[in-house]
Amino acid sequence: MAKTVQEKLDEKKEKEYYKKHKKMYRTTPADTVFNVLNYLFFTIFTLSCIFPFYYLFINTVSDNELVRKGMVNFYPKGFNIDNYLALREVGDLGTAFLVSLSRTIIGTLLMVLASAFVGYLVTKQEMWHRSFWYRFLVITMYFNAGLIPTYLNMDLLGLTGNYLVYILPGIVAPYNIILVKTYIESIPAELEESAFIDGASYMVVFRKLILPLSKPILATVAIFGAVGHWNSFQDSLLYMQGNETMFTLQHRLYNYLNTASNLGTLMNQGGTQAMDALEQALNSKVIKYTISMVTIIPIFCVYPFMQRYFEKGIMLGAVKG
Amino acid sequence: MVQRVITVYVIIMAFFPIANPAKICGLVSSKISLFTAAISYSTLTESCNRPFRMGWVDESTFIVLYIGSIIAILGIVITAAGACMSAGNLRFQKLGLKCSIIGAIAEIIGYVLCYVAYIMVQDSARLNKVNPEMPLGVFSFGVIALVLLILSVYINAGLPKANKDMPYEMESKYKLFLMFLPFAILAFMFCYLPLYGWRYAFFDYQSGGTLSMNNFVGFKWFTYLFQNVATRADLLNVMKNTLGISGLNVLTQWLPMVFAVFLCEVGSMRFCRFVQAFTTIPNFISWVLVYAVALSIFATDGFVNTFAQQMGLLAEDAKATNYLGGNSHIWIKMWGWGTWKGVGWSAIIYIAGISGIDQSLYEAATVDGAGRFQKMWHITVPGLLPTFFVLLLMAIAGILSNGLDQYLVFENAENRSSIRVLDLYVYRLGIGSGSIPLSTVVGMFKSVISVILLFGANAISKALRGESIV
Known part of the structure; x- marks a missing residue:
């Protein structure tokens, strides 16, 4: 996507600022020491953020025998992708993947549309008791009935064990509505007025004018929404207790990891039975890494696109009202 | 105004298991609401497998009950549409009142069918197993529907005839509100309604059980x-x-x-x-x-x-x-x-x-x-x-x-x-x-x-x- 003029200007300004900053310093020995330490710290911390994922990855594409011996530490040995192919054998993983993917797509789409629409509606001063209804939505950010009452409520509504529990509660997201509303308010009112004079209805103005104009903020909201949906684990854990086919990928992964750590505890206690179990755990260790990778990869795929937007999002979030 | 209040009340009540008109016997779980009964036949007949097989209850009873619930819920939906339309101009109001009348009649038919199912259940050979219960909900819901019907007819008679050429129009403030309404309902269902779950704190509740005055314990917990x-x-x-x-x-x-x-x-x-x-x-x-x-x-x-x-x-x-x-x-x-x-x-x-x-x-x-x-x-x-x-x-x-x-x-x-x-x-x-x-x-x-x-x-x-x- 081409950068807008504003973004280019911003970048230029930023570069100038850093140049200026640099010139202003007189380099002293203390400065050099500080610089070295500073670079060192940030390099190490950044590495600590990347390395675990890299480590997981190289272990999944290496020769399993070497992985078992713990020989794969810094680069892949005996490259192959058999583990990824073997995932087809792991039961229920495909379903879980589909559940996670579909809820991410459907849930995000509905949430974004609802946020845009409601965000537009609450900018309309003439709405019946507008400020009351706006507060009615916003106030829900600040209280929470608690885990158990929420669970019982879902039960009452017949949503436990139902796929809709992933979608419906997320549609109205007050925080996103505030973001969109703030953004729409910054669109010149004359545009809308002229559309109304031409005889457009609210729906037409929304579809033809507001929706295209607020694309940047909707992209931001969509990205956060999608990541939230993909990562969500608690709703699957709470509401799908009786319905294993509806587990999300995160929930499946949690279950797989958990059996692993239980075996680890067993091993600490010793015993031959436990040793057998350990043997199995080691065999499935690679499979666990592979499932983790499959769960992470979608995030990594959209991450470069996200970066453009999340800075904008977090700044807009600071301007509430 | 009264028409809208009654409609909102009926809609809310349709989601609560208390006073469910479809609760005609012990086989119908006391945890399901009229709404659940109407959308899911399998939930309605959850504990009926054995009774059907043994012939304690004829399955037709439950089919009648299910159809009754569906008609009642459809009636409620129609009255809801009518209540929304009552915010418009005269032409809209007339249409809205017509909807209310039709919806209320449908509701009453639905409740009557529920009652018919209750009478059918009483013919059962094993009353102690089936355990018929007087569906009090039929009467409370029925009376409300009747009030709504009479009221709508009364208001309708009081309004002048609408000109056929008059367009359907609504003030923009109500139009905006009606567009907003579905989202307000969602927010209510998932953010406010859970607060109602706080009542469990005052009861001696076991998972799968029910709340009643028998296990009310006040501030014991x-x-x-x-x-x-x-x-x-x-x-x-x-x-x-x-x-x-x-x-x-x-x-x-x-x-x-x-x-x-x-x-x-x-x-x-x-x-x-x-x-x-x-x-x-x-x-x-x-x-x-x-x-x-x-x-x-x-x-x-x-x-x-x-x-x-x-x-x-x-x-x-x-x-x-x-x-x-x-x-x-x-x-x-x-x-x-x-x-x-x-x-x-x-x-x-x-x-x-x-x-x-x-x-x-x-x-x-x-x-x-x-x-x-x-x-x-x-x-x-x-x-x-x-x-x-x-x-x-x-x-x-x-x-x-x-x-x-x-x-x-x-x-x-x-x-x-x-x-x-x-x-x-x-x-x-x-x-x-x-x-x-x-x-x-x-x-x-x-x-x-x-x-x-x-x-x-x-x-x-x-x-x-x-x-x-x-």
């Missing part, structure tokens, strides 16, 4: 929580962990700010971008994945152990250590994972804040002979303090809400006593051990204290800075 030795000890331990871990987080709230300030001191723009890009990654992966990563690095067969073995740092026969297993330094470990995940992300807002600081300040300071650290301390930090202050107050307000995911995934048999924070405790108590009233009580305390803390923080912010944070 509230006093039980503090009087019972076991729960009191649990609660103390849980509060210690919650405040300990949150306390560490609050005390290190300045870390992202320092991170940002130092990162901006790095000369190379490219390096700065690179660091930013990669340190925000952990924020976007779930806690389950963080745990997966933690396992791959710190478990007995993880990177740290195998690498140490190969480097000869670990004796050949030494047992590998599971760094995630034990019960030592759990608070610090949890704080460490949280910081690893969040610090790069939280720094973004400060980095944006730094680029917003007036450059002339730095120039002036340079002219005055200020060094690098002096500028950092006297210009950058004060410039970021307002943001820091807001985030600090938010952190204090959220001191009881550690979240569930992190502690759930890292919990194991050994560290249980020092990782159990409030959210995890409520989860284990309610879902794990099934003590629903007790966990509701704990949740209530948490919710109320959190709201008080939030508004307290807001009041402090208002008093000190003249700005509110919520």
Whole structure:
């Protein structure tokens, strides 16, 4: 996507600022020491953020025998992708993947549309008791009935064990509505007025004018929404207790990891039975890494696109009202 | 007006199991509402497999009941549409009233069918098994529908005839509201309705049971929580962990700010971008994945152990250590994972804040002979303090809400006593051990204290800075 003029200007300004900053310093020995330490710290911390994922990855594409011996530490040995192919054998993983993917797509789409629409509606001063209804939505950010009452409520509504529990509660997201509303308010009112004079209805103005104009903020909201949906684990854990086919990928992964750590505890206690179990755990260790990778990869795929937007999002979030 | 109030009342009642007109016998679960009965035949006949097979009840009874429920719900939907239309002009109002009349008649037919099903059930050969019950809901719902019918006819008669050429129109304020209404209903269902679940705190409720005056216990669970030795000890331990871990987080709230300030001191723009890009990654992966990563690095067969073995740092026969297993330094470990995940992300807002600081300040300071650290301390930090202050107050307000995911995934048999924070405790108590009233009580305390803390923080912010944070 081409950068807008504003973004280019911003970048230029930023570069100038850093140049200026640099010139202003007189380099002293203390400065050099500080610089070295500073670079060192940030390099190490950044590495600590990347390395675990890299480590997981190289272990999944290496020769399993070497992985078992713990020989794969810094680069892949005996490259192959058999583990990824073997995932087809792991039961229920495909379903879980589909559940996670579909809820991410459907849930995000509905949430974004609802946020845009409601965000537009609450900018309309003439709405019946507008400020009351706006507060009615916003106030829900600040209280929470608690885990158990929420669970019982879902039960009452017949949503436990139902796929809709992933979608419906997320549609109205007050925080996103505030973001969109703030953004729409910054669109010149004359545009809308002229559309109304031409005889457009609210729906037409929304579809033809507001929706295209607020694309940047909707992209931001969509990205956060999608990541939230993909990562969500608690709703699957709470509401799908009786319905294993509806587990999300995160929930499946949690279950797989958990059996692993239980075996680890067993091993600490010793015993031959436990040793057998350990043997199995080691065999499935690679499979666990592979499932983790499959769960992470979608995030990594959209991450470069996200970066453009999340800075904008977090700044807009600071301007509430 | 009355028409709308009645309609809203009927709609709400249709979602509650109390006074369900479809509750004609003991076979119909007392937990289902009229709405559930109408949308799901399988839920309605959940416990009917055996009775159908043994011939205690004829299946036609339940089909009649099901059709009755559907017709009643359809009637309610039509009256709802009618109530919406009553906000428009005369033409709309007329149509709305017609809808109300049709809907009310449909409702009454539905209730009558439910009653017919009740009469059919009474013919059953095994009354003691089937246990017919007078569906009182039929009468309460029926009377309301009748009132609505009479009222609509009455109002309709009072209104002048609408001109056929008159267009359907509605004032824009109502139009906007009606477009907004579905979302208000969603918000009500998922944010306000759960508060109604607080009533479980006052009953002796077992999972799968019902609430009635028989098991109403008043404030028993509230006093039980503090009087019972076991729960009191649990609660103390849980509060210690919650405040300990949150306390560490609050005390290190300045870390992202320092991170940002130092990162901006790095000369190379490219390096700065690179660091930013990669340190925000952990924020976007779930806690389950963080745990997966933690396992791959710190478990007995993880990177740290195998690498140490190969480097000869670990004796050949030494047992590998599971760094995630034990019960030592759990608070610090949890704080460490949280910081690893969040610090790069939280720094973004400060980095944006730094680029917003007036450059002339730095120039002036340079002219005055200020060094690098002096500028950092006297210009950058004060410039970021307002943001820091807001985030600090938010952190204090959220001191009881550690979240569930992190502690759930890292919990194991050994560290249980020092990782159990409030959210995890409520989860284990309610879902794990099934003590629903007790966990509701704990949740209530948490919710109320959190709201008080939030508004307290807001009041402090208002008093000190003249700005509110919520």
